[in-house]
Amino acid sequence: MMNIIEAHLRNDLTDYRRAKNQDMVTLISTVLGECTRKVKEPTEAECVKTIATIVENMEFTLEKKGLDLKLVNDITYLSDFLPQMLRDDEIVDIIKMNNFVALKDFMAYMKVSNANRYDGKVAKTLFEQHHANS
Numbered sequence: 001m002m003n004i005i006e007a008h009l010r011n012d013l014t015d016y017r018r019a020k021n022q023d024m025v026t027l028i029s030t031v032l033g034e035c036t037r038k039v040k041e042p043t044e045a046e047c048v049k050t051i052a053t054i055v056e057n058m059e060f061t062l063e064k065k066g067l068d069l070k071l072v073n074d075i076t077y078l079s080d081f082l083p084q085m086l087r088d089d090e091i092v093d094i095i096k097m098n099n100f101v102a103l104k105d106f107m108a109y110m111k112v113s114n115a116n117r118y119d120g121k122v123a124k125t126l127f128e129q130h131h132a133n134s
Contacts, residue, residue: 003044005051005081006035027074030054048116051081086118091126103127 002010009028016024031054035047042050058075062068094114100106106127110118
């Protein structure tokens with residue numbers, strides 16, 4: 001069964017083919033190919049991870065190359081498929097609301113409830129700072 005991101009990409013691909021927008025057809029075809037390269041039916045999390053890697057690579061290219069409107073548009077389009085990252089204050093609120101005492105319990109909670117929405121090193125640092133200040 002196709003995941004939501006893959007279905008959205010396939011619908012967009014059809015729409016851009018009809019509109020004869022070859023740049024977007026190429027981008028979406030490439031992303032779909034990368035998502036299904038390792039596994040025939042990727043999960044939503046696998047697609048997010050693949051898209052995040054593609055966006056990172058595009059951002060790196062943009063830094064090296066300078067302003068490129070096509071690349072900026074591609075990044076903007078693909079970024080809509082990525083979950084919004086939690087801000088530091090949101091992570092601290094999670095720690096406070098759940099009264100986490102052990103780092104392992106906090107990290108296990110984050111992995112299950114906020115997958116792909118936080119940086120593990122940042123979350124660990126915020127947890128340690130919170131407990132150092134309490």
